[in-house]
Amino acid sequence: MTAGAIAGFVGLVPSSTSTGVTSLAQQTRWAGAWTTAAQRATGAAGLSLDPTYFxxxxxxxxxxxxxxxxxxxxxxxxxxxxxxxxxxxxxxxxxxxxxxxxxxxxxxxxxxxxxxxxxxxxxxxxxxxxxxxxxxxxxxxxxxxxxxxxxxxxxxxxxxxxxxxxxxxxxxxxxxxxxxxxxxxxxxxxxxxxxxxxxxxxxRGAGVMSQTVVAFGDSITDGAFSTVDLDNRYPDVLADLLGRGRHAVAVVNEGIFGNRLLNDSRCFGNSALSRFHRDVLDRPEVGTLIVLEGINDIWMSDANGFSCLEPNPTVSAEQMIAAYRALIDGAHRRGIRVIGATLLPYGGFASYSHRGEAVRQVLNSWIRDTHTFDAVIDFDAVVRDPAHPDRMLPTFDSGDHLHPNDRGYEVMAEAAFSVLSRGPQR
Known part of the structure; x- marks a missing residue:
C-alpha cells in the first residue's frame, strides 16, 4: 500500500501537494514529532522496592x-x-x-x-x-x-x-x-x-505531516524491558515502518509504566481517563489514537503489599468497557480515529490469576467483536503461545511473562502497521 493511502487512513495529509506547492497555512501548522507523558516525582522511597523494574x-x-x-x-x-x-x-x-x-x-x-x-x-x-x-x-x-x-x-x-x-x-x-x-x-x-x-x-515546515498518531497506554506502550537507547518500543518501530514511504507519519508515545484505565497512582501516573484530555486531546493535530490499556487494572487487583499500587480495587470487565467507551467517544467528538488493541497474555507473571485471565478474555472478545473501535490490532494473537494461550511465546517474552522483549515489540509494530495498511474497517 502506498504511503499516501496509509496517510489517508490515519487521518494524515502531507503538507505539500502533488505539484510541490505548499501553502503558508500548511507551513505554519505544528505537528507532534516526539512526546512523553508527565508524572509526579517518585524516587527511591517508592520505586526502588523492586530493582527488577525500578x-x-x-x-x-x-x-x-x-x-x-x-x-x-x-x-x-x-x-x-x-x-x-x-x-x-x-x-x-x-x-x-x-x-x-x-x-x-x-x-x-x-x-x-x-x-x-x-x-x-x-x-x-x-x-x-x-x-x-x-x-x-x-x-x-x-x-x-x-x-x-x-x-x-x-x-x-x-x-x-x-x-x-x-x-x-x-x-x-x-x-x-x-x-x-x-x-x-x-x-x-x-x-x-x-x-x-x-x-x-x-x-513544522514544507512536507510536514499535518496530523499525528498517538500510541496511548501503559508500560508495554512505554517500551518496558526494551534495550535502553535503541528506540525499540513498538511505537518507534511502527514509525519506522510508516516512514518507509514517501511521507513519514509521526507516531508519538503517551505510555506510562504501570498506568491503569481507572485508578491513579502516586508512582504510575494519572489514570488513562483522567490524563486523556492532556495527553491526547490537547496534542496538536492528532489524527489517529491507538489504545492499549487495561492489563494493569487486571493484575493489580490481585496484588498487595506495594503502596504504589494503591488504590487497587477489584475491577470488572464492565467497568473497563465503560472506560474504553468514554475514550472512544471523547476522541470521536474531536474527529480522531480510534484503534483498539487487545491485551497481551500474562500467564506466568507473578500476579497472574484465573479471575484476571477471565476478565482479559472478556475484554479481548469485546474489543475484537463489537466493532466499537474504528479498527483493531490483535496484539494478543501475534504474541501468544498457541500451546498455552494465556502465555506469551518465549521468543517474544522479556522474561517476566508480562512485557515483550525487543523482538516482541517488533512483531507488535508489524501487526499495527498491517492494520493501518488495510485501511478503515468499520
Missing amino acids: EPNWSEKGFADQTVRQVVRVTAGGTQVRIQLSNQYGGRPLHIASATIARSSAGAAVQSQSMRVLRFDGARTVTIPRGGRASSDAVPLRVRAGEHLTVSMYLSGPTGPATFHYYALATSYRSSGDHASDRQATAFTARSHSWYYLVGVDV
Missing part, C-alpha cells in the same frame, strides 16, 4: 545550579522546531535560566553547527507557574524523521520535586553549573534513564 532517578530532589541534557528521537521532520515543557506536578514556579536544542552526537555531545538557543516569547529565560506548561519559540533547524535531538536546560535555582517521565529507556545527563550551550560531553558526568520537564518536540 532504579533511582533525580525527580524527588530536583535540580539546583545544574544543567540537564536529554536526548529524544523525533518521528517527523521539518524546518523549524519548538519544545514543550511541563511543571504540572511542581510545588513551585519553575525557572529555566537558559535552554538549547541541537542534533545529537555521541552520548551527551551535540553536533556543533546545529546548536540553537531557545527563547520563550523572545526571552532567553522563562518561569513556568506551578501546574503550568510553556512552549518555546520556533527556531530554524532542519530535522529528519528518526533523527535524535538533544535538549539542554540550565536550572539555576532549586526546583524542588520535578515533573518527569520515569521510564524513558534513554540516557539523560546532568552537569553542575550552566552548560546548556556546551558542544562537548565533558561536563555531563551524571546519568539517568528518565526525562525531566521536557514533554514534547513539535516540528
Whole structure:
C-alpha cells in the first residue's frame, strides 16, 4: 500500500501537494514529532522496592545550579522546531535560566553547527507557574524523521520535586553549573534513564505531516524491558515502518509504566481517563489514537503489599468497557480515529490469576467483536503461545511473562502497521 493511502487512513495529509506547492497555512501548522507523558516525582522511597523494574532517578530532589541534557528521537521532520515543557506536578514556579536544542552526537555531545538557543516569547529565560506548561519559540533547524535531538536546560535555582517521565529507556545527563550551550560531553558526568520537564518536540515546515498518531497506554506502550537507547518500543518501530514511504507519519508515545484505565497512582501516573484530555486531546493535530490499556487494572487487583499500587480495587470487565467507551467517544467528538488493541497474555507473571485471565478474555472478545473501535490490532494473537494461550511465546517474552522483549515489540509494530495498511474497517 502506498504511503499516501496509509496517510489517508490515519487521518494524515502531507503538507505539500502533488505539484510541490505548499501553502503558508500548511507551513505554519505544528505537528507532534516526539512526546512523553508527565508524572509526579517518585524516587527511591517508592520505586526502588523492586530493582527488577525500578532504579533511582533525580525527580524527588530536583535540580539546583545544574544543567540537564536529554536526548529524544523525533518521528517527523521539518524546518523549524519548538519544545514543550511541563511543571504540572511542581510545588513551585519553575525557572529555566537558559535552554538549547541541537542534533545529537555521541552520548551527551551535540553536533556543533546545529546548536540553537531557545527563547520563550523572545526571552532567553522563562518561569513556568506551578501546574503550568510553556512552549518555546520556533527556531530554524532542519530535522529528519528518526533523527535524535538533544535538549539542554540550565536550572539555576532549586526546583524542588520535578515533573518527569520515569521510564524513558534513554540516557539523560546532568552537569553542575550552566552548560546548556556546551558542544562537548565533558561536563555531563551524571546519568539517568528518565526525562525531566521536557514533554514534547513539535516540528513544522514544507512536507510536514499535518496530523499525528498517538500510541496511548501503559508500560508495554512505554517500551518496558526494551534495550535502553535503541528506540525499540513498538511505537518507534511502527514509525519506522510508516516512514518507509514517501511521507513519514509521526507516531508519538503517551505510555506510562504501570498506568491503569481507572485508578491513579502516586508512582504510575494519572489514570488513562483522567490524563486523556492532556495527553491526547490537547496534542496538536492528532489524527489517529491507538489504545492499549487495561492489563494493569487486571493484575493489580490481585496484588498487595506495594503502596504504589494503591488504590487497587477489584475491577470488572464492565467497568473497563465503560472506560474504553468514554475514550472512544471523547476522541470521536474531536474527529480522531480510534484503534483498539487487545491485551497481551500474562500467564506466568507473578500476579497472574484465573479471575484476571477471565476478565482479559472478556475484554479481548469485546474489543475484537463489537466493532466499537474504528479498527483493531490483535496484539494478543501475534504474541501468544498457541500451546498455552494465556502465555506469551518465549521468543517474544522479556522474561517476566508480562512485557515483550525487543523482538516482541517488533512483531507488535508489524501487526499495527498491517492494520493501518488495510485501511478503515468499520
